Amino acid sequence: MTLRHIALLLLSLLVMALFLASLLIGPAALGLKQSVMALLAGEGGPVALVMQEIRLPRALLGLLVGAVLGLSGAAMQGFLRNPLAEPGLVGVSSSAALGAVLSLQTGLAASFALALPLSALAGAALAVLLVLVMAGPRGGALSLILAGIAISALAGALTSLVLNLSPNPFAVMEIVYWMMGSLADRSMTHVWLALPFMAIGCGLLLATGRGLDALTLGEDAARSMGVDLARLRLLIVLGTASAVGASVAVAGAVGFVGLVMPHLLRPLVGGRPSHLLPAAALGGAAMVLTADIAVRLIAPDQDLKLGVLTALVGAPFFLHLLWRMRGLEA
């Protein structure tokens, strides 16, 4: 058993433990045995209602959102060969949020069930394409980050504009939600809405492993080893858009997960993108579950946003990376 296998095993155990913790922690103090019984067998009754309709979807979404963010981050980094690529930083999440907000405010989301995730997906896809065009593999870290800033700013401004113009007075208050993300009071409906897109997205992204490995040696080398770059690009765009789009549609934009996790895990599982992808998914799930538990412990009666915590961890991390890269490029 190599270090990598041990790391994967420990990560899986950690995610399971956090998932259970997420089920057991909430503002309503419920006994351990009581909650587990209610979750598994409970019919009716307030405890069963809380466990099955409120905590289970929250824990599931924490797991799924974290997994897709970690995975997308690792895949984008692999494709762009740039350790700063991450759906949140490069504006994919905020564009997905714009798509979601547009479909909610135009009433499209109410017209058919899949309209919300599909619009978020379209927003995300547009941003991924823009990023790939603006900061292709030869673009380097700087152009990637600059393109990301521009896309995030534009998407954020348009989101605020749409919400400000909404006839609904509560819409304006939601700007924070869309920019920072939250898992509060989500229901199984949201899980079912997002799950298929996330599953498809993860499938597509996990299929990029071998291509990304070859890309470690650059585009020409990869193509000469039989990697179809056009197909790889399509997998990355559709996979990221589908996974991140669905995630943002139900939980808002949670940043930095895709940046932090690949970095923490690379020393453990090795730099090979194909090995990193599953590990980053597990790591992402662990990070978001932890953040969501922390949100509930720190301020149980206030809706503290998830992205606040991930940014508190992620942003200093990001600065640290920039600092290190500055040393390398100088």
Added chain:
Amino acid sequence: MTLFSLDHLSVRRAGKSVVDDVTLSVQAGECVGLIGPNGAGKTTLMRAALGLLPHEGSSNLARLPLGERARQAAFLPQNRDIHWPVTVDAVVALGRAAQGSGKLHAEDRRAIDRALARMGLADYRDRIATALSGGEQARVLIARALAQETPLLLADEPVAGLDPEAQLRTMQVFADLAREGRGIVVSIHDLGLAARFCTRLVVLHHGRVVLDAPPREVLSDPRLSEVFGIRGFLADTPDGPVFQPMAVTR
């Protein structure tokens, strides 16, 4: 057996001809040195021949589907990119990806071992490639191309920046492979190494093939000094021709 054939291959970039009507073929057993001053079109020629660039005319490799192409020819690009901290073994194993399933079989393992041994890297297997010196990284990347075990190998300036031992070792490996019946196309600036190890030299100038002959003939041709703007000293030894650039002529 013809492993490599270009038929009236041209590449235009922004209206300018970078590779101009090149017709060329390489047989099994040949080690062809592609020489020419900077900007002569050597890299562009190789990339177009591999189908990595849009081009006119035809290349037998570019016509093949991607997977088949990767089984016919290995390519060693000029940029020595290793983007992530992966082990030497993992880098070399990438050369086997072209051969199939993704899982490494016993035959793949043997190919990796052979490639590592040829480049003198047997003890480097578990080292992190990005932590090695530039010369060592270059050798690792050559081993990756060797592990592909293709009939044809195209290498773009594989010895640039290497120390003398690594240069000689690399060129010797190419010459050996050619002797074993494979075809090698190697672009190279060091005319001495080209004279010593190549079976044939192709001189490229402004995208056109100016000379295409065995080293002895090419290096004694007066047109050489027109192309490179240098003159050199050529001598025959029992090990083959020796060429030493001596002075600039313009």
Added chain:
Amino acid sequence: MNLCTDQLAMLLADPGQLISVSNLALDPLSSAMVEEAQAYPVNRGGAEQIFLMHPDLVLAGTYTARASVDLLRGLGIEVVQLPPADRLEDVADHMRQIGAALGRPERGEAMAREFETSLASIGHDGPAATAAMYYPNGYTAGSGTLSDQILSLTGFRNVGAEAGLTGGGILPLERLVMAEPQVVVTSTPYPGASRSEEILSHPALRQLRDGAAQAHVRDADWVCGTPHLLNAIRTMADARAGLEGQQ
């Protein structure tokens, strides 16, 4: 300049005396007097706009944009500010104050009397049932609020207050579900979707409401301390009586 003072002013002023009401008075979801309000020019609460109407008196809430109020006072216009009504007793006081400010104290006094009489006729004896107010973002009314007082007057125990909330605050959905209130009072969604209101259609809340009685009240009746508040109180009293019928 304020939804609540607008409504009291519309009820108490002489024709022609009131020259403008705020745009909020026209919002059917929060104003109980939309039809009446249509007769008046509308202001959006900006000092500039209000000043140009040359009023002698401006009625505002204590939470009305401070800068606008200060500016108007600086320009020499009399501004009367009323705090929001936190207790039923405040409501009658406000009626008297507005009546006095408008120079119609007898009308304000009459309205206050009527309100107090009506209020005295409502009450509930016997064990209290549980009820919760539940608004977008999980917002609820705790103790020390007008809603809380209405609930106890009509024979309910306020879940929000029992959860330890004072004033308005957020009650997590989990705790609402665990409290199993017998009546849930929610607001009517605004047009245009919002995630804040999504909580009101959460499956857990829906199940809870299926099991609980629902009170159909107009938000507009609850918001302000006006005679319309009696509508809200009567609805809750009816809801309480309805529960009795079920038992």
